[in-house]
């Protein structure tokens with residue numbers, strides 16, 4: 001593999017420009033004035049270099065991306081969306097490895113290097129979604145990790161718990177959950193079940209929590225307690241966590257302190273009208289914050305482009321961030337935060353890290369988020385994919 005020398009860019013966070021020499025899929029050297037006569041040289045003077053973007057919450061298996069436009073047909077309730085999804089997915093050919101592949105290609109072109117996707121598991125679809133994602137991921141220049149996701153409930157949907165376990169046995173790396181109270185009606189049993197699977201299979205856990213207000217707050221307490229008691233810090237993520245943004249400051253602060261101590265991460269998609277979790281407070285307390293698109297052009301909603309810089313803009317905008325240092329927090333969620341939530345190793349812009357890189361014609365992080373211009377260069381494991 002030929003060495004690649006990215007000349008004159010600004011690696012994010014370094015301040016001064018530096019050349020980046022890439023060798024054998026890794027960052028070999030980051031320094032000014034690197035000489036590498038045998039390397040392929042790419043001049044990126046004055047441009048910003050970011051580590052590969054991390055899509056930490058999406059639903060690849062549900063996507064209609066790459067196919068004809070499908071007008072949105074669900075009503076405006078969670079139950080309505082779930083019912084519409086169940087009723088129409090077969091007719092629309094969901095899950096489709098071809099559609100998933102089209103979306104992964106788009107994500108990669110926009111600089112996404114790592115994806116965590118929640119794949120529906122239920123007695124009707126079985127593990128077909130898992131298989132479709134695996135098939136598409138096998139030929140995509142993106143690392144894809146799946147969450148076995150009980151979209152249609154666990155306790156209320158007999159056979160689902162067994163399928164979750166089967167998915168973990170087959171190598172799916174994380175187990176999911178869904179509104180232990182609002183959907184499954186028994187939060188303690190739901191959480192004990194999915195935490196039990198997490199522990200038994202050495203898995204990660206990433207749970208959807210739409211339940212709002214004090215009910216959601218109480219569920220966040222139960223999640224924190226279990227994470228702490230089982231020593232699963234760093235392996236547990238709560239996705240959405242709308243409740244966090246709805247609670248009073250004192251309760252919010254208590255929950256956030258608990259996440260920091262127990263090692264619970266928060267993933268947000270900054271969706272529609274629900275409050276975004278308080279990212280500044282979470283980060284100030286040392287809690288990992290990740291972000292993602294949620295559904296991209298599927299039966300749950302028509303939006304989403306696959307571009308994580310654009311998604312970071314939505315996160316920043318919905319967080320009412322205006323200052324550069326605040327907007328940068330959204331980019332942090334789309335990069336290092338996501339990497340921590342997913343447990344990625346060798347992620348970053350230092351020698352020894354995997355050479356997953358994105359270059360944008362911007363002076364800094366905030367501009368990259370707000371403008372999210374076309375990518376100058378995308379590199380995955382040392383291979384230039386797009387330049």
Ligand SMILES: Nc1ccnc(=O)[nH]1
Nearest residue numbers: 059151208294295300
């Ligand atoms: N926001 C969501 C997307 C898909 N499934 C869910 O349960 N929630």
